[in-house]
Amino acid sequence: MIAALQQHKYLQFTVLLIVFLLLCAIITPSENNWLWRLPPLIKGLPLIINDSVDYIMFEWWLIDVYDPEIEEYEQKPLMNQFTRSISGVILFLIEFVREIMLGGVKTIVTFTGWDWATENQWARWPALPWTVVAGAAAILGYALSGPRLALFVGLAFVYIAVFGQWEPSMETLSFVLIAAPVSVFLGLMLGVWAFRNRVAEMILNPLLNVAQIMPHFSYLIPVMVFFGIGDHAGAIATVIFATPPMVRLTILGLKKLPPEVTEAGMMSGCNNWQLLIKVLIPTARRDILIGVNQVIMQCLAMVVIASLIGAKGLGNDLLIALNQLRIGLALEIGVCIVLIAIVLDRLSLAWANKQTDYFADLSFAQRHKYSLIFGVVFVIGIVLAIIGSFVFKEGFNYLYLIPHNKGITTETFWQAGVDWIWDTFFYTLKSFNEWFIVEVLVPVKTAYLSMPVAATFLLAMGTGFIVGGMRVALYVGGFLLFIALTEWWDRALITAYLMTVAVLISTTIGIVVGTLCAQHPVSTRFILTVCDTFQTFPSFIYLIPVMMLFGVTDTSVLIAIVVYATVPAMRYTVEGLLSVPESLHEAGSMSGVNRLQRWMFIELPMSFPHLALGVNQTVVFALSMVIIGALIGTDDLGQLILKSLSDRAGVGNGLILGLCVAFIGLAIDQILRTWANQRKQALGLD
Amino acid sequence: MSSNAVTATEPLIRCDSVYKIFGDNAKSMLENSGGVVDASKFQLAGCIVGVNNASFEVHAGELLIIMGLSGSGKSTLLRCISRLTDATAGNIYIEGEDILSMSNKQLIELRRSKMGMVFQNFALLPHKTVVENIAFPLQVKGISTQDSIQRAKEMVDLVSLTGRENYFPRQLSGGQQQRVGIARSLAIEPDIWFLDEPFSALDPLIRKEMQDEFLRLQGVLSKTILFVTHDFEEALRLADRIAIMKDGVIEQLDTPANIVLNPATEYVRKFTEEVPREKVLKIESVMDPYNADEDVSELKVSKDAIIETVAEAVLNAGKPVPVVDEENNIVGLLHASRVVNVLFGSHADHSAELTP
């Protein structure tokens, strides 16, 4: 019996489940029963964090600062001054880019002061006509890649202008154009540092792990405290969120380089700096570019969230549209965000792949071709704008700056569509919704909430132990303990419940669809393209269509999570199945298995490591979406994080809540990753 | 191939008891061992012996080939001399200067002016075109874009890649990529040329072609060369001298003929056992003293010719063939029977016969 137990993991697991159920049955729910709920021993932690932050911000290390207003030196806290200057620089940069496109006075004010600007009303920086910006973007696309990119970029900008989203789009763009390069630069620096220095890597690694699973919101609160509210705060939060994947991919890319490349660089006589800039980074370009792409995607995913702390632009509008249930408008704004994301991604990619021709003997006109074309576009755009000012009435010059929400709109069409769906399917949708909530969601939620804490620990740590031994069990236990000692265990259970249901559905769909599509090369390519496309959408976009159908309910959130989180499950399934060597297929066919058997007994086990990592990604995606779901109303950890946003002293709460979410993810990550690695070794895939 | 360049002057490269041992406590272990390194003992302590007590000299214009099985420390030795890795102990002099005591700056200067290296897997920069790759060492030195590209174009012509200047490495075949690697290593006109198994990653046919190309280049440029290979045939085709390594130790360093004829150790004997003699031996080593009485053929052969290259002609001549030196003076006679013996006789026989 014991021997059998040691050999067969599923037996161990069965025993574990039985004990778990027993515990659930025995332990009585009561406030004072520690086996039911642990006492919130670290309840005070958020307060401590708040106090320390306050101290650092307002009392720590006073320095003398000259104040020109009162012409005297004043004592001010260092940190405060420091964050203030960072904010100032970033804000200036954003305003600068913004005013090139939209016009304004703030850049001028920075150099002259408000008084002067008010006296000299002529000193205004005029906006570029949208035609010129769109033309310039198209020229850039042409210069970097060719007519196809030029056409795409041009059309994207025309769409934005014509649909009356020009101003918010340019606001968003200016903010991304600052945040993205800063993130890329920071990510590269940190990545290189970790690559060169083992201690640095040891410090960065756990930070990156947590940072990647921390919900977006939890960054907002500390940023708000340190940097205030506004575009710069949004940009800083975005940078914090977008940098970790860049660091990751930089390290990954540099580590993959064969030593010969470094040696070739050194033998070419490079010094350290040249080696880094001219050899290592460009050679690791493939992964680093994936990092850049990630940064751009993260930046646009943060557009909406950053609007919560005052970033202007599309995000803010989208949030309002969603709250007012204006689906059509939300959709149009969503398309703008996606377009900006794709445009930036393609342009940066083309830029990185650009090649110079040293041999062509170019005339002046050829060498300055693009500047000249831009000059022409510039003049034509301005002429058009002037003509427009005679044709259109004041403030509605469509050839200069199409006013916000005064363009074409398809909103009525979409609204009609929504109405039609509601009219036609009202009862179907409603009854499905009700059935799903009453029969599925509520029971699962109740079941989660009625788990005694001791049973939860047993189940999680036991699974960890069976999969990876004592080490994993302790890790998992540690993560859970932290959550259990806060006062938010029940909320965490709700988060976990939403996530579990979503992950189950996503994984099932992902594996089934992925397997079906992997059967044929054409469908394989198709599904991979679909995955790519879906991954360029910021997570928010997924909320729009489901709200259209189900209104503001747990069902909507769940469906949005499922759509979002199915993508990695699908991708990893396809890639896993593709990685099964051809010879194994043949061996299987020769031993006379049918298709289903082959899938069950050969392909699935062989691709298990991939699948496990896919599920892992699904968990991460689902968690981040669960939290975003809070924006349209759930009652889990996400909702609390959102609340602490509006609380000046919410830093501690927000941070601890964020850590709770991250730790749920990390606990699952531990188990799945260990499992995947073990299977990999057992299958000899390493 | 100018062994006559070996003179009594200061050698270009001199290695003095060079050790390279990988591992955390390599240095202290080496100090305690007093210079006598037993690879297996070190391995037990977690150290891997790369190079073990290497001492030798290379003179200007010489082509030294470093041979040995995979893992015998060839690359490591090369990397010690180019200081891509720091030797654990010993001294390495280049033109009399101790490179181990050089500062980073001096080292970079040395590489920028005197060294070039070709790698087994080409190690081209994937984001740069053919000319950009070749111009890279020049640009790193600070030479203007225009001049460096100009010079790179000359190098492109030199390695016969004209017309492919703007290709990326991924658009080239292996042989072409290695041509770029060669051109890059030569761009700064180095005095010392390191080649680490430059042709091992290529198909046999291409390899032959590249060896010919290499010989042609060496004929034009006459550099001092350290060439690593594990292919004996290649070594025989190219070398002035050959160093044979085993487990980090240089077992023997000598001319190809001497290594084949007088293997210093059992390992070297085994290593050279299968080597066809006619590919190694020069006419000199099998000729008889000149005898004016004999009726000789019209054909004359150089004493430095490899037997294989002239065997057919000598056998067809029907009469003994006079052997001449560089000044065309007759220094000996070659009898067909000797050649037949080398070609078909058992190895043991004639090594007994030829060994003085």
Ligand SMILES: Nc1ncnc2c1ncn2[C@@H]1O[C@H](COP(=O)(O)OP(=O)(O)O)[C@@H](O)[C@H]1O
């Ligand atoms: N960076 C390194 N760290 C540890 N061991 C190494 C390193 N480089 C080479 N070695 C070891 O040194 C020995 C010699 O390697 P190498 O010089 O590459 O051999 P070769 O070029 O003759 O095939 C091998 O046993 C190899 O494993």
Ligand SMILES: [Mg+2]
């Ligand atoms: Mg080697």
